[in-house]
Amino acid sequence: MSAPDIETPISALARIDHIEAMDLTVVEHDRFHAQIDALEPDDWERATDCAGWSVRDVVVHVLGSARAQASPKEMVRQVRAGRRSGAKRWRDRANATQLAEGAELTPAGLPDAWATASYQALHARQRIPSAVLGLPLLPLGVVDGMRFGWKPVGYLYGIGFTRSVWMHRMDVARAVNTEPHLSPEHDGRIVADLVAEWATTHAEPFTLWLTGPAGGKFERASGPVTELDAIEFARTLSGRVDGEGLLRHRLPLV
Template identity: 50%
Template structure:
């Protein structure tokens, strides 16, 4: 499991990697469709910046949450995401990289300073998504690696849509994937033998009679998140 201090170091690195990717995008790439239904590359970038604004300022978090609840949706996060986009329709693509740099830095500063007793408060009603019951979680679930996983997964979405090979390393991306495997494994509780290939890959096992599966590490994350389908033990999902 990734603890808070390590999570903040990973977050700083992930924020930089996303910024580097956003700076590479051309006009057409900003309008490319992504694996996220109904969202373009621009939409994903706007969502991530809005999320960073909410992380940095509790009142902005509350404002987005209330706006999202008025819009409704299958899950309260759906309304929240829609509200983020509707409130920022005037943002030009050219402004998004500097906006990300500004607000991701403010969000990271706020997350680093969040006291441990506050992070431990179990006040997030995450409920059920993709058929997985997450239930009530602590603030630390999101303000540790939760938001960072969101950025990482969306960096993959943007790279795929734009036709750009994402920057992946074992030390950074492999650590994020291993943390995802840890939670996924604990939630479904079944034996498995898992070989994840590619720069972010590794070998994982639980139990003695685990069903063997081999898949690219990024594809594994896409399968878990519902962006793609997978056989056997990979049928168990994890919202990312």
């Protein structure tokens, strides 16, 4: 499927706000649940693009993340417990805790566990006061030499966590060789927001043609044309695929 004919200037792209993020979260949580509920027994141990992680590991991580989203105390506990892993970044420490503590979870119970945890996470995120969402309390540090510094709470508790689930849904689909459920109004909106943020990481002109149901055409100053599948674009920004030229610019939380 080709990208739409109309090119969208980056300056015209509206970013996803907290209200819209919560609506997208409902859809994404449902799609992730449907995906893992349909997995076959052999699928759970298949390798993913996340180094060293099986499909089961990815699901356990996403589940543990949802539990942390539902409770600030749980988030702090996971980060602190992960210190023994030797990881330096707070999110890597949380990941280590999630995998270690999820070692005894069986694939059969993971879909139901996700249904409960994802609901609790969504409910908690919906109730965060706007004043708290604006607090610059999230340290992102440096990614590939680019310093991202501190981001507001809303960067993560808005579309950030949802974007992570979405990317891991793509990981699982790729690992088990199935086509992910994609639609322009949902996946295309998430990708467009990725493009808008990615454009803030560099000042180069570009014309970006992203193909597939989640794709679109985006431009800044009519720069050189870069064409690829929308999901491959997201995989490249996340570091799952090496990027060259314009695509060398990465994002910290995909």
